[in-house]
Amino acid sequence: MSSTKAVCVFCASGPVGEEYLALARDVGTGIAQRGWTLVSGGGRVGMMGEVTRAARAAGGHTVGVIPEGLVHREVADEDSTELVVVPGMRERKAEMDARSDAWIALPGGLGTLEELFEAWTSRYLAMHDKPVVVCDPGGFYDGLFAWLDGLRGTGFVGVAALATPVRVTMVDAALDACA
Ligand SMILES: CC(C)=CCNc1ncnc2c1ncn2[C@@H]1O[C@H](COP(=O)(O)O)[C@@H](O)[C@H]1O
Numbered sequence: 001m002s003s004t005k006a007v008c009v010f011c012a013s014g015p016v017g018e019e020y021l022a023l024a025r026d027v028g029t030g031i032a033q034r035g036w037t038l039v040s041g042g043g044r045v046g047m048m049g050e051v052t053r054a055a056r057a058a059g060g061h062t063v064g065v066i067p068e069g070l071v072h073r074e075v076a077d078e079d080s081t082e083l084v085v086v087p088g089m090r091e092r093k094a095e096m097d098a099r100s101d102a103w104i105a106l107p108g109g110l111g112t113l114e115e116l117f118e119a120w121t122s123r124y125l126a127m128h129d130k131p132v133v134v135c136d137p138g139g140f141y142d143g144l145f146a147w148l149d150g151l152r153g154t155g156f157v158g159v160a161a162l163a164t165p166v167r168v169t170m171v172d173a174a175l176d177a178c179a
Contacts (some may be wrong), residue, residue: 006037006063006099007178010115011047012108013074020107023137024050026171027106034052034175039100041092042072042083047106048064052077063089065095075121102131102178105165107140116165124161133166135174 009031011024016067024047031038038055041048042064052062056079064080077083090176093115098179104118119132145167151157166177 005101006039006100007104007175008096008170009032009048009051009106010041010106010108010112010119011051012112013041013043013046013048014109015047016107019138020047022051023047023106023135023171025054025094025120027051027104027135028054028056028060029058030171030175031055031077032058037061037063037099038108039063039065039096039113040077041074041096042077042080042085043070045074047108048074049077049107056081063099065092065099067092085169092120100130102133104133104135104174104178106135107138113144119166120161124158124164125132131166131178132164133168133174133177135171136167137169 009027012020028051032055038060040052041142043049043066055062061081063082065084065086066074067075068085072107086095100149105112105118122133128136129152148157148162168174168177
């Protein structure tokens with residue numbers, strides 16, 4: 001077993017399709033099967049709820065970090081092994097960061113992108129060396145990465161920064177990249 005202890009997963013909180021919910025379950029199950037802790041946004045909604053329920057069903061330890069203002073909106077995961085209620089979004093991100101050894105982004109919306117870009121930019125600025133992994137079996141993010149790739153050579157984005165996230169299509173590969 002690798003030394004990774006806790007993986008933070010970013011993913012959709014909205015009512016997305018079954019293929020995305022199934023992906024979230026596979027990731028939660030895989031994290032638990034490796035004996036790792038899952039860190040998430042602490043809500044029961046969308047993929048976020050699926051990933052945590054699956055991790056616990058597989059015997060995993062889950063840590064949910066939710067701002068008090070979102071406890072109702074995102075339906076705080078009271079069954080979480082640890083549920084950390086924080087004052088606001090900045091504290092949520094800081095707590096998720098402090099408790100994680102690696103990040104996995106799954107398909108998601110604006111919140112997921114916001115979290116992914118913080119992990120990504122802080123890594124290319126050498127503020128940490130935690131793996132930043134994008135697990136995208138269906139090409140959900142292809143348009144985003146194609147657009148960013150188009151900035152190559154324009155001075156807006158460095159080649160090393162573009163190469164920072166580990167992009168994979170398989171859950172096992174995503175977990176291997178965290179190790
Ligand atoms: C003030 C400040 C630091 C804002 C940064 N913004 C955020 N920081 C942390 N989690 C977020 C932020 N915006 C949205 N999220 C969370 O990201 C999760 C996924 O959102 P989404 O469905 O991809 O849309 C949701 O739990 C949502 O609450």
